[in-house]
Amino acid sequence: MSKYILELKGITKTFPGVKALDNVCFQLKPGEIHALMGENGAGKSTFIKIITGVHQPDEGEIYFKGEQVVIDNPNDSKKLGIAAIYQHATSYPDLSVTENIFIGHEYICPQTKRLLWKKMNAKAQEYLDELGANFESTTMMKALSVAQQQIVEIAKALSANAEVIIMDEPTSSLTTSESEDLYRIAESLRDSGTSIIFISHRFEDMYRLADIVTVLRDSKYIGTWGVNEVSNEDLIKAMVGREITQLFPEKKRVLGKEILKVHGLGKIGYFSDISFTLRKGEILGLTGLVGAGRTELCQAIFGIHSYDKGHIYLEGSEVEINHPSDAMQLGIGYLPEDRQAQGLILEWGLEKNISLSALDKISRNGWLNKKEEIKIAKRLADKVNVKARSVFDLAKQLSGGNQQKVVVAKLLTADLKIIILDEPTKGVDVGAKSAIFEIMTDLAVQGYAIIMISSEMPEILGMSDRILVMREGRITAEMTGEEASQERILEAAMKKTA
Amino acid sequence: MSSVNIQTEKKFSLQTFFFQWEWLLLLIFVMINIINAHLSPYYLNTFTLLDATMGFLDKAFIALPMAFVIIFGDIDISVGSTVALSSVVMAVLYNAGVPMYLAMLACLSVGLICGFINGILIVKFKELSAIIVTLSTMILYRGIAYIILENQAAGGFPQWFSFLGWGYIKGIPFILALFAVTALVFAFLLHKTTFGRKVYAIGNNAVASRFSGVKVDKMKVIVFTLTGFMTAVASLFLTSKMGSTRPNIASGYELDAIAMVVLGGVSTSGGKGRMIGVILSIFIVGLLRYGLGLINVSSQIVLIIIGLLLIVSVMISSLNIRMGKSKE
Structure with a gap:
């Protein structure tokens, strides 16, 4: 025995x-x-x-x-x-x-x-x-x-x-x-x-x-x-305690002026008393355990869910966002966590997927211009380096990393100022990960403000200029990229409720 | 720059060209015409053919927007009742002294409102499926029609009103001419506009559509309202053809319209189908009914045959999907 x-x-x-x-x-x-x-x-x-x-x-x-x-x-x-x-x-x-x-x-x-x-x-x-x-x-x-x-x-x-x-x-x-x-x-x-x-x-x-x-x-x-x-x-x-490899591009960005300010945002049962700011060219890491309210908070900013309390200011003036189309009009884009269910139409080709969030760009008085659609799709797919045979390849035929790049390309069709990425590297391999990080850095250098939700410590530490940690619907810590450490983040994410 | 070159040209493939549902429909269409021609020596005669279209094209006006509804993955089974209610309202108003053109306007408005109510209910009560909502309004609208007219007939419309159903313009039935224009408009709307693109997007993945900024709820309300409106148009034609109305008219219209759409290759699970298929199958169902009428087949048998046709077509299209899947 x-x-x-x-x-x-x-x-x-x-x-x-x-x-x-x-x-x-x-x-x-x-x-x-x-x-x-x-x-x-x-x-x-x-x-x-x-x-x-x-x-x-x-x-x-x-x-x-x-x-x-x-x-x-x-x-x-x-x-x-x-x-x-x-x-x-x-x-x-x-x-x-x-x-x-x-x-x-x-x-x-x-x-x-x-x-x-x-x-x-x-x-x-x-x-x-x-x-x-x-x-x-x-x-x-x-x-x-x-x-x-x-x-x-x-x-x-x-x-x-x-x-x-x-x-x-x-x-x-x-x-x-x-x-x-x-x-x-x-x-x-x-x-x-x-x-x-x-x-x-x-x-x-x-x-x-x-x-x-x-x-x-x-x-x-x-x-x-x-x-x-x-x-x-x-x-x-x-x-x-894993080693952080050279996965992350160097941070050498100049931060611009404040573009987004969230003040006292709350939704009963999900998050409460959330205040933070975001600057142009900044990558703000938002971390915490799964279920800490990160996704709900960002979806509220994007207009998927409503919020009960608080204010959102964009470039100094208060805005009201009731629907994703409002957010996109204001220049806020969101890359959903579940790209297959929320980000893509798997049965569609790349060109239609990419143009879906920018239909008014490829149309005149409601009439689709399919040539323009293909042109835009090709340009953006090349920009984020999607590996596909043609713009008509169905989304479901692509690998996870390439699917994610297509969703990123979709975001780029709109005139965005703020991009929210929810677990952008979930389920993609290391190669695609580093490609996505490179795109993010590029975007930040171009002046986009980026919020990145991630549960993965190394990418939070490797990518963020500033880090917010959430636990049980509240922000429990804010730190700059330099002062952050895995231990500090984990402590804030798991700290015992007093 | 990028080392991979993403092609922007669509490769023409004979296999995909011929592997389309519409070819099968065309085949069925031709076969039905051949059979009909054998059954009646008078069939292949321009006048008979044109005349035949008058018999079934009223329903076709419902099938066109129904295609949009089914591409959403929804369904509207209240259309038969909407036909009855809008027709009854028109007859009662006219008989109460309202001018005919105003009564006709009222008919269209009733259809519009019925469709709008369907749309709002479906959007506001997400836990109820479209079939449950429209089942309820199907009973409701029919019930109101009975209350308004009780179990009587109403008619006595002005002479010119019968032109809608029976009139000819330059040798072409008015209803056929209007249907041709309307079908073209709907085909363009579905395939060439952002509106149509959004309909497909919602039918494929409503969540992803919403995340992409498509106003899913608004689109649904618009399409259901449009369905109600077009149903009222069908009601005008049907009432004109019959010359009078009763609260029990157009029962089973929803089934015919849905059959036309599904046979046309529009998947009930949403997101797929083309207008050309729907238009072909409108004529298939219509001419099939006409042919069976030529040899005096009872209407119950006609229903059985249409039912079988529907089952076979759904079976073939699901086979189609499976074959497509196994190719990957």
Whole structure:
């Protein structure tokens, strides 16, 4: 019998164009709470999906209780006794707690195939009592708070006889006291011999709960430490300490006068009290964890969403933006995060995609001038160096990086002053990344003001003249490119709520 | 500068040229004419052919804007009821002493308003799909028509009004001449203007269109209002042809109009289709009905045949899409 309940060795997983996991190892003892940490995109999610059978590793071995196993699908992992609880509970809101707990493994009368609801309700209540829940097993799922739904998820894991429970950012939407309840439950599960893999961005979760911590970075295994043996600084260094390569062009721009001023902008539930300024020729990095409100803020400035409070001033005069077309008229462009769903019409050729945001430029009194369209498309596609055979190539045929360049070309059709880029390098390879950075620098030199939303530390540090850090809908830090460091940014992004 | 040279010339490919839905439609169109000619010795006669068009072209005025609606990925099934309501309003006003031209204007206005209401509801209540909204207004508009006229007929229109449905200009039926002009306008609108480009953009990806500054909601309201207006035009022709009106006229018009559009190669999932296909299929459906009428096929059987034609055409077009996909 192995001393580990779950052991993964040399796990490698490649998706088209991206190595998501590179030779990752992990060991989990029975009755242990093991924290898994790393930046966004470090490979944590893929790693969890390997354990739960959503993805299969290209290389590497998985041992469960000392025996080598193959986990081909989520059912296999369930049978082994592995359960995952996700950030957003994946429940059925219109069913009862009992139904949610027993879905997939109901008690069925062997003769009549009748569902034994009484028995299930009683058993569900037993689990809930064990977990100290303050609601009945017959309650509708949608009547519960997020914290209560998580307790149901844990009960579900128990009912499936899970010996390994994975919790993926369980505390991210809980209040402090709810988190405390969750800690207590996790501890009692540990004491009864269940192993827990705990993923969190919050250091306090880890210090409060975990015995041992494993760090992933850039798809690689960095190390495993006892929680009490490692300092906060060392841990942060382990999480972010990669070398910044020559990916970024030199910053030698002259900043112009102030062009955008946002004052006290707020939208209930998304962001509040946001004030900042932006100058011509400046690249302003906007960072923070996923869900900190960065995208919502920028989409409010672009007119996709409304805001409840505050003012936006453009070149000194207040403006009102109710629709993206208003923003574009004023000279504000936005490159959306999800280029396939929000930026492009995949079934269309480059020429139509590029001209869509500038139809009035290629038309007279509403009549399209297709020659002009092709000319503009060709000029802009060349400008951002799109690699395509012809301007009629369909957007869906291009690689991710080239698609992104087409979306950038689209922005350039309008007479913009301010360009907001939302995760401009998401899912593109290194070559395209450096090309996009070069374009950005070019644009800034030409006098465009740029806001770049990014979760990737190196590009925030490498590109920005000034950096804003957001957490939970507020700006928690502002620093210049020179004074910024990964540690400072991470601290501001993850700082414990007072 | 850039080392890659992006071509700006479209390469002509025989395969893509012949791999178009419209060729199949043309084939069906020719076949129907051959069959009809065999069924009736009088069919291939200019007068008969022109006369035949008078029978079905009223619906065609609905099919044209319906193509825009379906390219959005939406649908409007309230058009049959709109025909009835606008027609009934016109008849009642005329019989109450309102001059005919004003009553006709009222007819067009009612259509416009019905379409506008559809558009506003669809835009304001995004959780309701167009089919649910127009299903409700289909019942609503028909219901109002019944309240206004009860289950009676109204007519007695002036003599000149019948010109719309039955009149000729220089040997060409007035309705055919007007349809030709209107179809041309709609084809240009869809293919040659920024308006048409935006319609396709919204049908393909409404979110990306909005992010690109296209006023999606405004476009939808305009197109649904236009559909209502054109439906009222169809109502004028139908009422003129019949000489009187009832609240139950034009039932099933929505299905014929939608069938014409879908058979014409416009995908119900939005974003695809051309006006030429729609125009061809208007004549296919119309002449098919005419031919079946020549051999006294009952109207129920006609519906079955049109239904089958629709199923086959949808099947072929989905096959088309799959073949196109597998080529990549």
